Amino acid sequence: DTAVSQTPKYLVTQMGNDKSIKCEQNLGHDTMYWYKQDSKKFLKIMFSYNNKELIINETVPNRFSPKSPDKAHLNLHINSLELGDSAVYFCASSHYLQGNNSPLHFGNGTRLTVT
Amino acid sequence: AQKVTQAQTEISVVEKEDVTLDCVYETRDTTYYLFWYKQPPSGELVFLIRRNSFDEQNEISGRYSWNFQKSTSSFNFTITASQVVDSAVYFCALTYIPTFGRGTSLIVHP
Numbered sequence: 001d002t003a004v005s006q007t008p009k010y011l012v013t014q015m016g017n018d019k020s021i022k023c024e025q026n027l028g029h030d031t032m033y034w035y036k037q038d039s040k041k042f043l044k045i046m047f048s049y050n051n052k053e054l055i056i057n058e059t060v061p062n063r064f065s066p067k068s069p070d071k072a073h074l075n076l077h078i079n080s081l082e083l084g085d086s087a088v089y090f091c092a093s094s095h096y097l098q099g100n101n102s103p104l105h106f107g108n109g110t111r112l113t114v115t
Numbered sequence: 116a117q118k119v120t121q122a123q124t125e126i127s128v129v130e131k132e133d134v135t136l137d138c139v140y141e142t143r144d145t146t147y148y149l150f151w152y153k154q155p156p157s158g159e160l161v162f163l164i165r166r167n168s169f170d171e172q173n174e175i176s177g178r179y180s181w182n183f184q185k186s187t188s189s190f191n192f193t194i195t196a197s198q199v200v201d202s203a204v205y206f207c208a209l210t211y212i213p214t215f216g217r218g219t220s221l222i223v224h225p
Binding site for chain 2: 041044045056088090092094101103104106108109
């Protein structure tokens with residue numbers, strides 16, 4: 001059973017298009033994250049939701065909008081895609097309590113290529 | 116603000132050599148967690164270890180060992196008798212906002 005699954009695995013699209021990446025976790029975790037990994041492998045946090053509530057919103061263009069319909073899902077919608085959005089996007093989940101943070105469990109990543 | 120520095124961008128060794136990956140962190144929190152993750156060429160991110168700020172005991176797991184020193188804000192990772200399968204990018208990370216270092220690419224040659 002896949003613990004954190006994200007779809008699609010690959011996404012190739014043209015500039016200006018709108019696209020979504022879906023993420024689901026079956027670990028019973030209460031916190032989910034989106035990370036962007038650039039071509040130099042730098043992992044940068046974008047968003048985090050705890051129990052469907054946004055708790056981290058780093059400096060990310062407004063074109064990126066996360067949506068968490070329930071604790072097990074965190075989707076990422078991107079409007080008006082730009083060349084610089086090309087990267088690998090990782091979804092992750094963890095169990096988070098003040099004073100404690102379990103390890104992040106990552107999905108396998110979505111490689112987004114904007115042409 | 117918190118920060119994780121992995122000064123070694125890339126390390127190249129020959130199989131069976133020991134190698135240490137450095138991690139230095141900055142945080143104002145008195146309680147925090149440190150992690151190491153591995154990203155092999157296949158691309159997935161794999162959790163290796165978690166350490167909380169109150170536990171400075173070194174840990175050993177097979178060929179892997181970790182040295183946590185709060186006095187120098189370091190959490191270094193040593194692989195003993197490296198193998199080709201250890202080739203990967205290794206990330207050190209710090210919570211509560213999960214902040215990652217830029218990673219160290221380890222290449223183990225046969």
